[in-house]
Amino acid sequence: MLHLAKDGIFPIVKDAAGHPLSSLPASGFPFAGTIQGEGKLCGIPSLFVRVAGCNLHCHWSTSEGKLTECDTAYAAYRLQNTFSLETEEICRLIRANTENLDHIVITGGEPFLQADALTNLCKALKQSRKYHVSIETNATLYDKDLVEQIDFFSLSPKLSSSQSPAFSGKQKSGVPLNPLCIQQFIDHARSNGKDFQLKFVYTATKDIQEIKTLLSSLKKWHKSDILLMPLGTIPTEVQAHSRETLRHCLQNGWRYCDRLHLTLFGPKEGV
Numbered sequence: 001m002l003h004l005a006k007d008g009i010f011p012i013v014k015d016a017a018g019h020p021l022s023s024l025p026a027s028g029f030p031f032a033g034t035i036q037g038e039g040k041l042c043g044i045p046s047l048f049v050r051v052a053g054c055n056l057h058c059h060w061s062t063s064e065g066k067l068t069e070c071d072t073a074y075a076a077y078r079l080q081n082t083f084s085l086e087t088e089e090i091c092r093l094i095r096a097n098t099e100n101l102d103h104i105v106i107t108g109g110e111p112f113l114q115a116d117a118l119t120n121l122c123k124a125l126k127q128s129r130k131y132h133v134s135i136e137t138n139a140t141l142y143d144k145d146l147v148e149q150i151d152f153f154s155l156s157p158k159l160s161s162s163q164s165p166a167f168s169g170k171q172k173s174g175v176p177l178n179p180l181c182i183q184q185f186i187d188h189a190r191s192n193g194k195d196f197q198l199k200f201v202y203t204a205t206k207d208i209q210e211i212k213t214l215l216s217s218l219k220k221w222h223k224s225d226i227l228l229m230p231l232g233t234i235p236t237e238v239q240a241h242s243r244e245t246l247r248h249c250l251q252n253g254w255r256y257c258d259r260l261h262l263t264l265f266g267p268k269e270g271v
């Protein structure tokens with residue numbers, strides 16, 4: 001059984017039995033799938049699985065003094081309309097909606113909180129077809145069995161800027177930064193011919209020193225594995241931080257990470 005966020009499996013057009021759904025998905029297209037909007041695999045047609053619940057409670061203070069929440073707070077810590085499905089049913093839903101899709105992206109919330117159920121789901125999925133499975137994680141939790149099922153690791157460690165003091169009373173118990181855990185992911189990827197990325201949200205210059213300090217404690221990464229993504233949950237907010245983010249990418253040899261789904265669909269859920 002997997003506990004899912006309200007957008008759950010998206011975008012889909014068929015139920016688990018393969019019958020058409022009565023309404024179009026949030027993408028507006030009469031077929032399943034969207035593009036991976038962030039990171040090295042940006043642009044690849046994918047189906048998303050969004051689990052509910054997170055061990056962190058991110059909320060950033062911008063340099064303009066505004067507070068920005070987690071872009072999926074409804075899936076992380078202010079849960080709305082979550083639901084549970086048996087892994088077998090999720091597997092049938094995914095099969096019915098991936099005629100032309102090979103990539104599955106597991107995101108949240110924090111997927112590693114439900115490692116056992118996701119391991120079962122991935123095993124069942126891979127029995128039917130050779131899917132490519134990515135996982136979006138805050139890299140604070142590790143599970144050996146789940147990691148073995150994953151082809152691409154999108155590691156998004158959270159810097160101190162994500163734990164705004166204004167909200168510290170509400171913070172959950174998770175340790176926001178876990179370098180040993182990050183290294184375990186990298187080691188697994190490097191030993192198994194898999195790829196990964198370290199994707200950081202950029203809010204202000206002080207983030208850069210923190211990233212460099214973290215990187216100096218990690219091994220087996222290349223500059224091209226490091227991505228900087230401007231803070232923002234709406235296109236204008238992303239734009240406001242994009243040039244400064246780009247400047248730091250160019251100065252350090254890191255990749256710039258866009259949020260293409262925001263540009264293409266706007267700030268919608270389920271795309």
Ligand SMILES: Nc1nc2[nH]cc(C(=O)O)c2c(=O)[nH]1
Pocket residue numbers: 034035036037038048072107108136261271
């Ligand atoms: N299209 C699309 N790409 C994404 N990449 C990472 C996402 C996420 O929310 O983790 C995401 C998402 O929600 N939609």
Ligand code: SF4
Pocket residue numbers: 054055056057058070071072073076077108109110138158
């Ligand atoms: S770790 Fe990710 S999902 Fe969890 S609260 Fe932070 S940004 Fe949201």
Ligand SMILES: [Mg+2]
Pocket residue numbers: 071072
């Ligand atoms: Mg996200």
